[in-house]
Amino acid sequence: MPLPSNGLDRDELFNKIRERKANDAKWDEGKTFSLIYPTGRDDVDDVLMEANQLYLYENALNPIRFPSLQQMESDVVEMTGDLVNLPPSGGGTMSSGGSESILMSVLVNRDRSRRDRGIAPAAGNIVYPTSAHAAFAKAAHYLELEARPIPILPGSYTADVDAMADAIDDQTVLVAGSAYGYPHGVMDPIEDLSNLALERGIGFHSDTCVGSFVLPFMEQLGYDIPPYDFRVPGVTEMSCDVHKYGYATKGASVILHRESEWIGLQYFLYNSWPSGIYGTPTVAGARPASPIAAAWAVMNYLGLDGYLEIMKTLLATTKKIREGIESIPELSIMGDPIGPLLTFTSTAVDIYAVCDLMDDQGWNLDRNTDPNGLHMMISPLHEKYADDFLLDLRASVANAGESRGIEARYN
Ligand SMILES: Cc1ncc(COP(=O)(O)O)c(C=O)c1O
Numbered sequence: 001m002p003l004p005s006n007g008l009d010r011d012e013l014f015n016k017i018r019e020r021k022a023n024d025a026k027w028d029e030g031k032t033f034s035l036i037y038p039t040g041r042d043d044v045d046d047v048l049m050e051a052n053q054l055y056l057y058e059n060a061l062n063p064i065r066f067p068s069l070q071q072m073e074s075d076v077v078e079m080t081g082d083l084v085n086l087p088p089s090g091g092g093t094m095s096s097g098g099s100e101s102i103l104m105s106v107l108v109n110r111d112r113s114r115r116d117r118g119i120a121p122a123a124g125n126i127v128y129p130t131s132a133h134a135a136f137a138k139a140a141h142y143l144e145l146e147a148r149p150i151p152i153l154p155g156s157y158t159a160d161v162d163a164m165a166d167a168i169d170d171q172t173v174l175v176a177g178s179a180y181g182y183p184h185g186v187m188d189p190i191e192d193l194s195n196l197a198l199e200r201g202i203g204f205h206s207d208t209c210v211g212s213f214v215l216p217f218m219e220q221l222g223y224d225i226p227p228y229d230f231r232v233p234g235v236t237e238m239s240c241d242v243h244k245y246g247y248a249t250k251g252a253s254v255i256l257h258r259e260s261e262w263i264g265l266q267y268f269l270y271n272s273w274p275s276g277i278y279g280t281p282t283v284a285g286a287r288p289a290s291p292i293a294a295a296w297a298v299m300n301y302l303g304l305d306g307y308l309e310i311m312k313t314l315l316a317t318t319k320k321i322r323e324g325i326e327s328i329p330e331l332s333i334m335g336d337p338i339g340p341l342l343t344f345t346s347t348a349v350d351i352y353a354v355c356d357l358m359d360d361q362g363w364n365l366d367r368n369t370d371p372n373g374l375h376m377m378i379s380p381l382h383e384k385y386a387d388d389f390l391l392d393l394r395a396s397v398a399n400a401g402e403s404r405g406i407e408a409r410y411n
Contacts, residue, residue, distance in 0.1 A: 025364050030385030032364045033376040039247050039310060040381030044298065048249050051290070051297035058289035061280070069289050072296035079299055080240045080254040083216040084208065084229040091260030093281040094252060094292060098209035099135035100282055101239035101255035106139035106174055108257065108265045109203040109237070113173040115265075117201065127167045128176040129159035131183045133207060136176055145173065157181075157335040159188040165196050176205040179215065179228035183368055183375065184334050185341030191227045194234025203236040209253065210377070212240030214339045217311040220304075225338070230258060242295040245340075247302070247310075251291030310380050314340050317383045321376070324390035330397050334373050345373040349400040357396035363389060 008016070027036040039045075055069070063070035077092045086092070095101045106126060113119040125146035128136045132149070140147035150163045159177050168175060175197040177188035190206050197204035206228055208215065219225045229235065235258070242252040257263055269279045280287075302310070318340040325331050330348035337343070345351055351372050355365050358374075366375040382389070 026362060028381075029362075030381050030389075031362050033378065033382075034364075034366050037244050037247060037377070037379045038381040039379070040384065044247060044301065047297050047301045048247075048294050051293040052249060053290075055289040055293040060287035060289045060292055061285060066289065069292050073292050076242065076252070076292065076295045076299060077254055077256070080212065080242065080246075081256055084212055084238055084240060084256065085231045086238075086256050087230060087258065089260065090230065090256060090258050091263055092254055092256035093263065093266065094295070095255055095282045096251050096284060096288075096291070097243065097253045098133065098207075098239055098241045099138060101209070101241070101253045102133065102135040102205070102207065103139045103142065104255045104266050104282060105203075105205050105237040105239060105257075106136070106143055106145065108262050109174040109205070110143055110145060111265045112203065112262060119171060119173060123171045124173040125169070125171055126174045126176065127164055127172055129164065129178070129181075129188060131157060131159070131181040131186075131188070132176050132178055133182050133209065136207075146171075148172075155335070157184040157186050159193055161189055161192045161196070164193060168196060168200060168202065172200070172202050174203050174205060176207060178207045179211045180338050180341065181207075182210060182341070184343045184373075185210075185337030185339060186335040187226055187228065187338050189226070190235065191232050194232050196234075197236075198234030204234045205237040205239070206232070206235045207239050209239050209241040210244050210341060211339065212238070212254075213242070213245035213247075213307065214311070214314075217307050218315070218339065220308060221311060221315075230256075236262075242299065243291070246295065246299065248295040248298050249291065251288055252295035313383055314378065314380050317380070317386055318342070318378045320386050321378060321382070321390065324386070325393070328394055328397055330401060334368075334371075340378040341376070342378075343368050343373040343375045345371060346397070349397055353400040354393075354396045357399055358392060361392045361396070363392060 025032045058066050060069045073094050076094055095104060110124055125148050126140050127148045129152050130149045131152045137147045148167050150160060150167050152158060153160050175193060177190050177193040179190050180187045194204040215225050238256045240254045242248040243250050267279055267281055271277045322342060325344050330346045331344050334343045334345050351374055355367055355374055358365055368375050
């Protein structure tokens with residue numbers, strides 16, 4: 001496709017974009033349950049837009065040219081570290097998202113194992129439950145490590161500590177677990193898993209990409225949260241996504257290391273080219289500045305009291321949706337999800353047929369496999385749509401049942 005020989009007129013241009021966008025998911029109408037985490041608050045959206053706009057053109061590659069970005073990045077890292085009890089010896093950097101934070105953690109642990117334990121360059125494996133995010137497999141692929149995904153326990157969908165213990169050997173460079181995991185929203189036994197690593201002198205990554213801006217606030221609201229952060233001695237790394245339940249726009253995650261000395265292994269430094277010293281903390285060279293500004297802005301705008309307020313609404317909405325699903329006899333929640341991420345399944349109806357019928361009504365649920373289930377990440381915006389959602393879900397289950405000859409219970 002060549003460039004248009006004459007540039008488009010502005011109105012025509014934006015009409016074309018809007019025309020294409022019309023087919024995208026209607027997340028702002030509360031119809032999606034993944035990818036975007038809307039607060040549903042105009043004031044928060046305004047703050048995000050202004051911060052993005054202020055830093056639309058800047059480049060975070062060079063902190064000397066843009067000291068304001070360096071300061072904001074370090075504030076975001078420190079505020080996030082404080083939420084998950086990073087000790088004073090620790091540190092971290094921002095990255096573009098959960099996957100890049102995990103990639104950096106695997107890189108640091110691989111190279112730390114090579115340096116401190118003499119693991120050979122062609123060797124090394126990482127051990128994690130099959131419920132861990134695909135980013136761990138991706139990191140193993142990029143970094144030429146053997147991936148060892150270990151089946152999770154049926155019923156609870158949590159990591160199998162004994163099977164993980166059997167899989168760890170003297171070539172293991174990292175063990176990982178999720179607090180909480182993407183597929184079912186359940187907590188892995190972080191303390192037990194990280195003890196396996198600690199006893200063997202191996203790093204342990206507690207993946208809190210979805211949990212880091214949920215669990216600390218739940219704990220402060222008095223919920224009983226199993227240990228998952230740096231208070232657990234074996235946890236060496238944590239990934240915390242501000243662009244999920246921190247409500248920043250996309251491109252903002254934090255990778256934290258228990259010892260700031262390890263960040264040196266994350267940096268790429270180079271001076272054997274004609275343009276002087278070149279250094280980057282993550283994969284990117286030129287680095288968008290607006291995600292850093294947006295993350296700093298939303299964290300400071302909401303503050304602790306703002307996050308706690310949002311969390312109360314979010315947990316009330318989650319309870320309503322969870323109880324609504326549980327009240328439909330054909331459906332059951334998979335495992336015991338701790339926060340606003342849950343998956344439900346059915347032995348009575350084809351759950352994918354339910355998904356199709358929900359799709360027909362504009363609700364975009366995601367499909368889990370093995371066993372089949374429907375996956376939801378609830379956001380504060382869903383408060384307004386929970387009743388409509390449950391009504392349509394009941395009807396869809398009834399219709400999916402009918403299509404298989406099961407008497408419809410609801411009309
Ligand atoms: C637990 C967990 N880890 C990692 C990731 C990857 O994050 P990202 O999509 O920002 O790369 C996700 C994404 O949903 C996640 O839920």
